[in-house]
Amino acid sequence: MEKKYRHEYKYRLDAAQAAVLEARVSLLLRSDCHTGTDGNYLIKSLYFDDYADSCYWEKEDGVNERSKFRIRYYNNDTGYIRLEKKSKENGMTCKESCLITEKMCREFMSGSVPAVREDMPDKLKRLLTEMRLKGLIPKVIVIYERKPYICGIGNVRVTFDRKLAASNDIVHFLEEVQVLRPVMQKGESLLEVKWDELLPDYIREHLSLESLQWTSFSKYSLCRKYDCYGGLGV
Numbered sequence: 001m002e003k004k005y006r007h008e009y010k011y012r013l014d015a016a017q018a019a020v021l022e023a024r025v026s027l028l029l030r031s032d033c034h035t036g037t038d039g040n041y042l043i044k045s046l047y048f049d050d051y052a053d054s055c056y057w058e059k060e061d062g063v064n065e066r067s068k069f070r071i072r073y074y075n076n077d078t079g080y081i082r083l084e085k086k087s088k089e090n091g092m093t094c095k096e097s098c099l100i101t102e103k104m105c106r107e108f109m110s111g112s113v114p115a116v117r118e119d120m121p122d123k124l125k126r127l128l129t130e131m132r133l134k135g136l137i138p139k140v141i142v143i144y145e146r147k148p149y150i151c152g153i154g155n156v157r158v159t160f161d162r163k164l165a166a167s168n169d170i171v172h173f174l175e176e177v178q179v180l181r182p183v184m185q186k187g188e189s190l191l192e193v194k195w196d197e198l199l200p201d202y203i204r205e206h207l208s209l210e211s212l213q214w215t216s217f218s219k220y221s222l223c224r225k226y227d228c229y230g231g232l233g234v
Contacts (some may be wrong), residue, residue: 015187
C-alpha cells in the first residue's frame with residue numbers, strides 16, 4: 001500500500017497571537033469531536049530512539065528522509081493506546097499507526113520490543129520488526145494540551161498546542177507522571193496546520209500564515225534537549 005504524505009506547517013505563537021488566531025479559527029472550522037467541554041484534549045506520547053540517538057541527530061542535521069516511533073494515548077484513557085511511526089520526506093509527513101494493548105505498552109516501557117506473532121495485524125508486525133532491527137528503546141515522555149479544529153475540504157486540521165512538558169519518568173507513562181519540566185515559555189503555543197492536496201484560501205488568509213514565522217519545531221527534539229532534570233537529554 002502506497003504511503004500517503006501530507007503537508008504540515010508549524011508556527012510558534014505568543015499569547016496574543018494565539019488568542020487572535022484561535023478566535024478566528026473557532027468561527028471558521030468545527031472543533032474535533034474527541035475534545036472535552038473546554039475544546040481541548042491531553043496528549044501523552046512515549047518516544048523511542050536507538051542508543052546513538054539517530055532520530056534526534058537526523059532532525060538536528062536536517063536529514064531529508066527520516067522517521068520516528070512513539071506510543072500515544074489521549075485524556076489518560078489507557079483503553080485506547082496507539083503505536084505510531086511518523087515519517088518525513090521532502091517536507092511532507094506520513095503517519096502509520098495501529099492499536100496496541102496496555103500489556104504490550106508496558107513491555108515497550110520496560111525497554112524491550114514485543115515479539116512478532118502470527119496473529120498480529122500485518123501493520124503491527126511490520127512496525128515491530130522495524131523497531132527491533134533499529135534497536136529502539138524508550139527515551140522521553142512528551143505531554144501537552146491540544147485544541148484541534150477540522151475542515152473536510154482538503155482534510156485540513158488546525159491545532160493549537162500548549163503546556164508542552166517533558167519527563168524521563170517512563171515507568172509512570174500510563175499513570176500520572178510526577179516529574180515534569182515545561183519546555184515552552186508561559187503563554188506560548190505551537191500552531192500546526194495540516195492538509196492533503198488543498199489548503200482553502202479562506203483558511204490561509206484568516207490564519208495570516210504569510211505573516212507568521214514558520215518553524216521546523218520538533219516536540220521530541222526539544223524535549224530531549226531540555227529534559228525534566230534540566231540537562232541535555234542526549
